Amino acid sequence: MRWTQAISTMALCFATGSLAELWDRDIWAVGRRIGGDGGSEFQMVAEAGSVVKKIRVYKWPAGQKTSLKGIQLTFSDDTTQSAGALDGASQDYTFDDGELINTMTLWGNGVGKRTGRIHFTTSTGKTFDHGQNTDGQGDFPMEIGSGILIGFSGRAGKEIDSLAPVFIKKLTNRPVIDVLHLDDFDRNGGLKLETVSTKEGLWGGKPYTLTFAGTETATISKTVTKELSNSFAVGVTVTGSIPILGGPELSVSTQWTITKTQMESKTETRSKALTWSIDSVINGPEDEVSCTAEVWSGRIENLRWTGEVVLNTGDREYKLPTSGYLTVVDVSKVIATCARLNPGPVSTVQPPFSTIATSSGFTTVTRTSETIPGSSSTTLPSAQPGTHPDCAKFHKVIAGDTCHSIAQDAGITLEEFYTLNKKVTIEIECDNLYRGYDVCTGLRA
Structure with missing residues (x-):
C-alpha cells in the first residue's frame, strides 16, 4: 500500500496594519483625466496596504444625460469612498483575490465636459463595461502600471465631471513578503515518528545479503492564505525564516529548525519520493534482523509572525509592515534502521562489532559481545563508555532504539542526550549506540 503524507504545507495568513495614510504618491501610476473642469476635486485612494476590492458605477437613465452619475469604491480593508x-x-x-486589470479605457460624453463610460478587462478574462453609448467617439486607453487598482481621482458634483484611475506603478518583480520575526514556539511540538515500511531478514540455511530498500510517495503542498483580500496575497513570493523539519540538504531532526527559505503564495502541490536502502549480511540465525523505515512528521498551527511587503518599482523599494499567522506541516527524510532479532555469540565470520548503516545518517550499532581487558569473560558491561560521570538515570538499549527515540522517551532534547553520552557519535550522528548497554538520560539532582 502506498504511503502518502501531506508535507511541507505552509498556510500563511497575513494582514497589513491600518496605517491611516494613503499609498505614497511615488508609487502611484495615474491615468489621463477624461472629462471637463466642472464640479469639485475628489481623490479616492486606498490606505497603504489596501486595494480596490469592488467598484460600483452609476449612469443617467437612458434618454437623459450622457455622462456617468457617480462611482463608489470598496477597498480590501472594507472601507468605502464615493x-x-x-x-x-x-x-x-468585485475583484477576485489577486485579480489584476489588463486594460482600461475611458470615454467622454461627446462634448468634452463629462466622463461618459468606463471599460476594463482583467487577468481572469472578465470584462466590465458601463456608461453611455459612445459610438463614434474617441476612446482613451489608460496607463495601468502593475494592474493593481488602488483608486480614482477626478472632479464631480451631481455627476462625474472628470475621471482618472490610480494604479500601483509597474513592478520589476512580483511582490515579496519578507518574514522577519516569529513568535517563540515549542521546537519539539507536534512531532511524532511514523512507520513507512518494515521488513524482516530471516535465516534460510544459506548466507545472503538482505536489502531493505524502497520508495514511497509523499504529497507536498504549500499554501498561503490571508485575512485581507488584496492583490498582494496571490502570486506573492514569501521569504524569510520559516520553520521546517527537514529538507534535501538537511540532516533528519526531531526538532523544528528555522531556515531562510522561500515559497509561493498560491497553493502548490507536488509529489516527493521518500527513499531508503540498507544492506544486512545474514550468516546465521544470530544475524536475523527486523528493519524499519520511519519519518518524523509534525504540525505547527497559527504561529504569529511579523514582516514586510516589499514592492520594487525599479526607482525605489517600497516596504509595508505586515503580520499574520503561519501553519506548517512537514515530514523529515526517511530514517531507516535494522536491529537484530536474536543476539548471540560472535559469529566466526563476523567481527565482534556489527554495524548496520542507514541511508539517513542515523546508525543502529549492535555490540554482540566484548572481552574485557584482563579477563577471559565475555560479559557485557552495564554502562556504555562515554556516559557522563554524574549520571543518575539510565536506559538499556534494546533492538530498534535510536538516539532520537531514547531522548524522546526520556523527555530530553537530542542535544542533551549527546552531551550525556559523549561517545554515541564517532563519525556520523548516533553511529556508536550499543544494544544491551546502558546510556545516560539524566544527572543527579
Whole structure:
C-alpha cells in the first residue's frame, strides 16, 4: 500500500496594519483625466496596504444625460469612498483575490465636459463595461502600471465631471513578503515518528545479503492564505525564516529548525519520493534482523509572525509592515534502521562489532559481545563508555532504539542526550549506540 503524507504545507495568513495614510504618491501610476473642469476635486485612494476590492458605477437613465452619475469604491480593508451622485442605473464589479486589470479605457460624453463610460478587462478574462453609448467617439486607453487598482481621482458634483484611475506603478518583480520575526514556539511540538515500511531478514540455511530498500510517495503542498483580500496575497513570493523539519540538504531532526527559505503564495502541490536502502549480511540465525523505515512528521498551527511587503518599482523599494499567522506541516527524510532479532555469540565470520548503516545518517550499532581487558569473560558491561560521570538515570538499549527515540522517551532534547553520552557519535550522528548497554538520560539532582 502506498504511503502518502501531506508535507511541507505552509498556510500563511497575513494582514497589513491600518496605517491611516494613503499609498505614497511615488508609487502611484495615474491615468489621463477624461472629462471637463466642472464640479469639485475628489481623490479616492486606498490606505497603504489596501486595494480596490469592488467598484460600483452609476449612469443617467437612458434618454437623459450622457455622462456617468457617480462611482463608489470598496477597498480590501472594507472601507468605502464615493464621488458624484449614487443613484440611477448601476453596475458592480468585485475583484477576485489577486485579480489584476489588463486594460482600461475611458470615454467622454461627446462634448468634452463629462466622463461618459468606463471599460476594463482583467487577468481572469472578465470584462466590465458601463456608461453611455459612445459610438463614434474617441476612446482613451489608460496607463495601468502593475494592474493593481488602488483608486480614482477626478472632479464631480451631481455627476462625474472628470475621471482618472490610480494604479500601483509597474513592478520589476512580483511582490515579496519578507518574514522577519516569529513568535517563540515549542521546537519539539507536534512531532511524532511514523512507520513507512518494515521488513524482516530471516535465516534460510544459506548466507545472503538482505536489502531493505524502497520508495514511497509523499504529497507536498504549500499554501498561503490571508485575512485581507488584496492583490498582494496571490502570486506573492514569501521569504524569510520559516520553520521546517527537514529538507534535501538537511540532516533528519526531531526538532523544528528555522531556515531562510522561500515559497509561493498560491497553493502548490507536488509529489516527493521518500527513499531508503540498507544492506544486512545474514550468516546465521544470530544475524536475523527486523528493519524499519520511519519519518518524523509534525504540525505547527497559527504561529504569529511579523514582516514586510516589499514592492520594487525599479526607482525605489517600497516596504509595508505586515503580520499574520503561519501553519506548517512537514515530514523529515526517511530514517531507516535494522536491529537484530536474536543476539548471540560472535559469529566466526563476523567481527565482534556489527554495524548496520542507514541511508539517513542515523546508525543502529549492535555490540554482540566484548572481552574485557584482563579477563577471559565475555560479559557485557552495564554502562556504555562515554556516559557522563554524574549520571543518575539510565536506559538499556534494546533492538530498534535510536538516539532520537531514547531522548524522546526520556523527555530530553537530542542535544542533551549527546552531551550525556559523549561517545554515541564517532563519525556520523548516533553511529556508536550499543544494544544491551546502558546510556545516560539524566544527572543527579
